[in-house]
Amino acid sequence: MRCVVFGATGYIGGRLVPELLNAGHRVRVAARQPGKLADAEWADAVEVCRADVTDAASVADAVAGQEVVYYLVHSLHSAGYRDIDRRAARHVAHAAHEAGVRRIVYLGGIVPDAAHVSEHLRSRAEVGRILLDSPVPTVALRAAVVLGSGSASFEMLRYLTERLPIMVTPRWARNRVQPIAVRDVLHYLRRAAELPDGLDRGFDIGGPDVVTYVGLMRRYARAAGLPRRVVLPVPVLSPWLSAQWVEFVTPVPRAIAVPLIGSLINEAVCHDHDIAAYIPDPPGGLTGCDDAIRLALARIRDTDVPTRWSDASTPGAPSDPLPTDPGWTGGSLYTDTRRRETDADPAEVWRIVESIGGEHGWYSFPLAWAVRGWIDRLGGGVGLRRGRRDPHRLRVGEALDWWRVEHLDRPRTLRLRAEMRVPGRAWLELSVAPRPGGGAVYRQRAVFVPHGLAGHLYWKAIAPFHGIVFGGMARNITGAAGRVVAPGRAGATTGRQRR
Structure with missing residues (x-):
């Protein structure tokens, strides 16, 4: 099957490409800066094209002749990201329809049933609706916390737990979440390309465990061989205030920490497991939290981390090439x-x-x-x-x-x-x-x-x-x-x- 991946330079996209290749698919990767893919182990096995999701013409060129479009792009690093994501999703939906693409596969976040939802999750849900409302059959997968070496969620968990033997936890840290191992996310994404024609709906995906964020930190401490962490709860909710603390303790910058924590102010638990009727669980079952944490730690220990959250560009970072003397x-x-x-x-x-x-x-x-x-x-x-x-x-x-x-x-x-x-x-x-x-x-x-x-x-x-x-x-x-x-x-x- 011919698949084009938008977001191959990102955390999930960079891991999905080799999965698709191993499954026998022909893969085209669309990147705003193709040079970033030059050292990827799979670079010689794919077709690379230059495309910017905010430019309709380049998107049309990228999807031409393809059967499945994977849309794994998020403009979280950019100011006004919600408007950018809305425009980009419309470009992709229109181009996919014009090119006769048979399916769009999208990865967003679990949206809680609550009156107040973070701007980040509202944006993710809006992109999903735009794609689902398009004439192209779309499978929109929705995940909460992704546990895997190099993910922003895992790095935040890792550094908070390792550096703070005594943790002052705000109210959101006691909300329930349903984490999913990155290997299981990739399982669902890869198999989504093979779903029956015409299937057009969203699916929540999660692991077998429902835990609080505090419970997740305690599980991490146990897996990492750390003493039990002392937790001091405080009746504070502010994601912004929490993000300042996260930025101080972890490598995750404020621009990413704020929306990540904002997504945790409500419980993020799957509403159903309907996906199992179309994509069976992985062989051996879904990966539990403890196993996901141990697998991630093993990859970090073995320096076998193929992608990281920081592979994506940082807000405000210049993107122009070095002004060499002859061209300056x-x-x-x-x-x-x-x-x-x-x-x-x-x-x-x-x-x-x-x-x-x-x-x-x-x-x-x-x-x-x-x-x-x-x-x-x-x-x-x-x-x-x-x-x-x-x-x-x-x-x-x-x-x-x-x-x-x-x-x-x-x-x-x-x-x-x-x-x-x-x-x-x-x-x-x-x-x-x-x-x-x-x-x-x-x-x-x-x-x-x-x-x-x-x-x-x-x-x-x-x-x-x-x-x-x-x-x-x-x-x-x-x-x-x-x-x-x-x-x-x-x-x-x-x-x-x-x-």
Whole structure:
């Protein structure tokens, strides 16, 4: 069957594609930035096309000739996301009808029977209605908390439980939820492509356990071998206030924590299990909470996390490519350039470069990086806590602390785009080349494009620390790879280039 997946760069989409391939389907992936898929293990087995769900023409091109459309896109990171999602869903529904698509498969959230429902869930439900009201038969799956390594819900659960032996829990933490393991979500999504023609309805999907969020944290503590957590309930409901605490303790930024917690102010329990009449439970049955948590922890321990919540772009993050010198026109471009030589093998230097960040750190002035990360978090940014997916290997599009991997030419060049809150746009480029006669040449370039006067003042304010931060990084990276022979004659150049 011919399937097109919108949202393949996201958490669920990135895991669904190999499931569809293993089931024998022909897969096309539609991505706004196809380059983010270059390092996916399945990239050579699919057709990749550039498409933006807010652009009707590109959506029409993506669905042309396809039988099944998987719609796994959510604009949660964007301001005004409800309007964006509404418009995008209409584009997809119209294009699918015009192309003669036989089915749309959508994944949303369980909507409670309550007077007050969060903006996030209202948006998810509205997208589902738009697709179900279209002439194309649609299966809208609705899930609550998804338990799996790398999911935002699981990361929030993990960090809250591990870092808080005594937990002050607001009222929403005692509401009931029905979590579902990510493997079971993928089971339903994959099998949805094979449902009978004409089936047009929504289904709640959930695991076998109904628990409170507090109960879920206690189950996590037990699975992780942690002492029993002390829970102190407080009669506070505010999701916004809770999100500030979540942002302080976990890597999940406020922009994501607010809607996630907002979805928990009501109980999120399946209304029925009608899906079983069309898609049987997985062999061995649905995965219980305890098993789902243990499986997720095992993947994290084995560094086998194929996708993470942070694979999607972060709110406010620049998406333009690095303004390289030949193509840059107008304005000011600040750079800090470093060059060092080492007797170490280029492969060894590259190993250090590709392992940078996360638990390995940034090879210079850890306190300065930590303080800058906390400042970014306090300002609503991502900070340093996103870490990295794998301790030794990167891929294009993934988050790396407060950076995102924008370009990776292994074993020569790594380019990172900043997603911290700064008055401008920033990149860090690290490159390794063989040195004539043996050894390696390491080059490092920080690039900053200021936005207004604040951007210029920002660069000038931090420029005195570049020798410590960037100079120390270049020195320590080459030092970690082997004995440094001599710095490049230029040492470092820092300043402003006019274009």
